[in-house]
Amino acid sequence: MEVTLLGTGTPAGLPRPDCPCAVCATALGPDARAATALLVDGTLLLDLTPGAALAAARSGRSLGGVRQVLLSHPHHGPAVEVPAGLPQPGRVPDGRELALLTGHRVRAVAMDAGGTGYAVTGPDGQRLLYLPPGGAPAGLEAATAESYQLVLADVVGRPDALARLRAAGAAGPATDVVAVHLDHDVPQGAELRRRLAAAGARVVPDGTTLVVGAYEEVPDVPRRTLVLGGARSGKSVEAERRLEAFPEVLYVATGGARGGDTEWAARVATHRERRPDSWRTTETTDLEPLLAEDGPPLLIDCLSLWLTDAMDAVGAWDDAEWAGGGEKALRERVRELTAAVRATRRTVVAVSNEVGSGIVPATASGRRYRDELGRLNAAFAGECEQVLLVVAGQALILRG
Numbered sequence: 001m002e003v004t005l006l007g008t009g010t011p012a013g014l015p016r017p018d019c020p021c022a023v024c025a026t027a028l029g030p031d032a033r034a035a036t037a038l039l040v041d042g043t044l045l046l047d048l049t050p051g052a053a054l055a056a057a058r059s060g061r062s063l064g065g066v067r068q069v070l071l072s073h074p075h076h077g078p079a080v081e082v083p084a085g086l087p088q089p090g091r092v093p094d095g096r097e098l099a100l101l102t103g104h105r106v107r108a109v110a111m112d113a114g115g116t117g118y119a120v121t122g123p124d125g126q127r128l129l130y131l132p133p134g135g136a137p138a139g140l141e142a143a144t145a146e147s148y149q150l151v152l153a154d155v156v157g158r159p160d161a162l163a164r165l166r167a168a169g170a171a172g173p174a175t176d177v178v179a180v181h182l183d184h185d186v187p188q189g190a191e192l193r194r195r196l197a198a199a200g201a202r203v204v205p206d207g208t209t210l211v212v213g214a215y216e217e218v219p220d221v222p223r224r225t226l227v228l229g230g231a232r233s234g235k236s237v238e239a240e241r242r243l244e245a246f247p248e249v250l251y252v253a254t255g256g257a258r259g260g261d262t263e264w265a266a267r268v269a270t271h272r273e274r275r276p277d278s279w280r281t282t283e284t285t286d287l288e289p290l291l292a293e294d295g296p297p298l299l300i301d302c303l304s305l306w307l308t309d310a311m312d313a314v315g316a317w318d319d320a321e322w323a324g325g326g327e328k329a330l331r332e333r334v335r336e337l338t339a340a341v342r343a344t345r346r347t348v349v350a351v352s353n354e355v356g357s358g359i360v361p362a363t364a365s366g367r368r369y370r371d372e373l374g375r376l377n378a379a380f381a382g383e384c385e386q387v388l389l390v391v392a393g394q395a396l397i398l399r400g
Contacts, residue, residue: 001104001122001212003040003150006055008206009033010133010183011076023184030205031188036180038130038152043102045069045086046118046130053083059207068100072132073115091116111135119148126212128152129170133181136161137170147172149213155179155201156186159244160276162199167247167278176216177201194397198222199245222386222400223347228354228377229390236301238390239351240275246347248296249279252287254305285309291340297347304353307369307376310334316372317365334376341383352377354389 007013014033015024027033035049039056042065049055056063069082069089082088092098092108094116099105103123108116115132122128128150131137136158151171153161156179165171179192179201186192196203200221204210225242229235243249275281279299284290285306290298300306314329315321341348356374361367381387386400 001041001124001126002209003038003212004059004061004209005206006037006039006052007034007049008036008180008182010181011035014182014184016184021184023187027188033182033206040120043067044104047072048080048089050080067102070118110138112138128212131161134158136164147175151175151177152180154181155196155199159199162245163247179203198242224341224384225349225386226381226384227351227388227390230354233390234393235351235390238395239299239349242349243297243299246297247278250296250298251275251279251281252298252300253281253283254285254302288336288340291344295346300350302351303376303380304373307373334379338379338383
């Protein structure tokens with residue numbers, strides 16, 4: 001089964017008409033995207049968009065053999081003209097299956113935000129799933145019999161849709177996940193590819209033909225990632241974004257509750273509101289047992305607070321205790337942590353502050369903390385496949 005992507009953008013396209021934003025200004029050439037539409041084996045058209053016939057011709061395809069046109073979402077704006085010879089577009093009721101004379105079977109999948117998803121099985125038995133913009137499947141609780149070979153979805157706008165598919169077994173390690181309905185929320189090019197690769201997905205230009213079931217090399221999701229950044233740099237958002245497309249994440253908060261500190265409580269509440277409902281949270285600095293266990297991905301936020309607790313425990317703020325064994329004890333704690341990171345089989349994303357590039361602390365204890373955090377970050381990064389530095393919300397890849 002072959003699928004030609006006549007477009008990969010949102011219904012408004014990219015760049016959006018009359019939009020002055022930076023993403024639209026740079027969405028040129030292969031990064032310019034028409035509204036998403038799929039031509040399956042030249043006989044089934046999923047979503048009819050303006051200029052579909054011209055888009056097919058540019059892709060070396062023709063709409064002359066199309067026998068069925070299905071819409072996944074209501075079209076807003078001027079009416080789209082149906083090219084001569086095409087059947088009238090329609091939608092399949094949720095849960096119903098349509099059998100085509102070409103041997104394709106199309107099942108309508110209910111969405112949680114309007115629109116209809118379509119699961120298509122080809123004459124060769126290969127299976128694909130196409131989801132509408134802004135939608136995620138509803139009611140995927142039990143594991144499916146097998147994974148789809150190809151999933152086309154709004155990975156950027158609804159990463160939780162991919163998480164639901166993975167939780168239900170509908171998307172597995174061998175599933176080719178391709179992002180469609182792309183908008184101006186993320187800069188095109190390298191930044192978009194980087195974000196999608198972290199979710200186990202990829203992007204292709206308009207006009208690309210995909211062979212369902214064919215092996216496609218997608219960058220492996222890094223098993224261990226360290227995200228560094230200064231205060232309010234966006235490092236926690238970057239770390240959380242990397243795991244949004246995966247279910248059952250365990251969020252490890254190392255800062256504790258700090259009773260009576262209203263500012264801290266507000267920070268904690270902001271972080272919790274950002275997290276998907278499917279994530280669990282544990283508050284602890286005892287990281288080694290979690291790293292040793294099998295289980296869902298860990299998001300550790302953050303190592304700088306872990307270090308504060310570790311330095312408290314060894315009396316690092318007192319010069320006599322530090323010289324009398326506190327320094328040696330802290331080095332051992334860091335060695336134990338990095339050894340656990342090296343041995344872990346879990347996916348881990350850890351956050352830490354980068355404080356060594358700013359003002360030199362005025363106190364001896366502040367300078368000691370700065371130095372030890374630099375050593376901890378370097379040791380932890382040495383055990384990670386990917387290390388990022390976030391500056392002004394922009395992620396710079398230092399490794400991986």
